[in-house]
Amino acid sequence: MIEIRIHGRGGQGNVVAAYLLASAAFHDGKYCQAFPAFGAERRGAPVAAFVRINEQRIFRRNQVREPHYMVVQDATLLHNRSLTGGLRPPGYMLVNSTRPAQEFSDEFGVWAVTIPATRLATEIVGRNVPNVALLSALITLNGMMPVTALEKALADRFSGSILDKNVKLVERASAEVEPGLWTEEVRHAASA
Amino acid sequence: MRQALEGSQAIAQAVSRCRPEVVAAYPITPQTHIVENISKLVADGVLDTELVSVESEFSAASVILGAAAAGARAYTASSSQGILLMAEVLFNISGLRIPVVMTCANRAVSAPLSIWNDHADSMAVRDCGWIQLHCLDNQEAVDSTVQAFKIAQDTELPVMVCMDGFVLTHTLEVVDMPEQDLIDRFLPPFKFQRALDPKRPITQGALVSPDFFGEIRHSHHAAMQKSAAVIESVDADWAALTGRRCGGLLTVEGPADAETGVLALGSMCGTLLEAMETLPMDRPVKLIKLRCFRPFPEAALREATAGLRDLIVLDRAVTPGLGGTVGTEVKGTLYGTDPGPRIHTYAVGLGGRDIPLDILPDLVATLDKPVAPFGVFDADLEKLAPEDR
Structure with a gap:
């Protein structure tokens, strides 16, 4: 089972990101579970959402304490240094940032990758919502599923030009990262 | 058809397919998405129903009471303070034996204000005379919702389907949504023998003198007890049609010869099941998943607990001054069983407290000690002033 924790701020589409990733896994033939850690439901407040993906039915309902992957939609959240708490080694952390990944890797002792998700989303979709670009980069990095699965999940929710722009964003964000750089965990989980 | 759906969305679709x-409903977190999705199905022309936007939960319950009394299949959903505001009407609905269905998206009751999950709301109305069913996951919530409409019309009793707020309502997972034609085969059109009809006048809800009140309460209790067999047979019929069971009154999982049992209800059973399978345990444990809280399945519980040395009962609500509701009822049911298990009662997961996998070994580790009095197992007493501990 793969466990993922998504951090962001209220209004950045954290719950939608978790639902999209889980739906994509469903389209890829997997069992999935996605849920938010509801806190103060207001724009800008730090929030988290969780995703589990498995070959078998998932029974556990507890919050993800030891994720295989972390997605950080807003790098300013990392001023809270406990954010990376529980992240399993080698510490795969995908950050929405224009800064070099090495800076995050060095500061937090993780294996960070950064993409300019906000810039890509603003350019291609016209909205400051980084979630879809980050999901596309994540599944490209870990090879957990093809990006077409994410496109199917998007097609469940969007249509017309909004869908077209998001599909373009998926492809553009996927090209930002090295495919298969983070496959270790996925291969291990599949054989377990 | 298998779909990845948010729990609330799945419930809205299941309700819609029950026609x-x-x-009638009033929005309250975490029930809101259920009602929003039903409204959307009505607006999209998928569901043809009289959708009544009411000004309170009291009215929501009153509308479905009146609608069902007039012979309509009627539904509502609520949570927490909403359930409490309905409480007076809930007693009227069951006292008049009006078959309706409600989803309770379980949430803690204020004060202090909490929007998160526990079972304080449905437990607070445990004596209202409704059937109460609890759900492991969103598949069971969908299947139990369809079953609830069948149980209600077969027993002429109201049914409350309890699903953990947020934990289920706001979780997206894979659900096999029963198709419309399958539900139509399972659930015939609503017929209510005592429906109000000007051509055949009857009185409902008359003043009852002391000469008859006790008899009416006796018959309500008897009807609830008889409903247990209906709840089991409806689940069996559903299984014959779909291959899926919701667990009748209760189910037992784990090694048959285990001498330690854990009894729980709702979504926490999922976490406990996975803990049983994945964590090393110093003794074998079986899980008793209580699906039907009302009627309380006394006979099934005695059978399920036979041979146990220890039974841990987990409540997700507290009766202050006594302990856990389910724990107390289990003790009452097993009183006089010889040799009965030692019964350990705890509350866990109150007001949305996360229930981790390792709560199971932590609970089992207490069994080496003498039976402790009831307590909130996951409470950190260090957070309290010494005089409050």
């Missing part, structure tokens, strides 16, 4: 003729 309710009247839906």
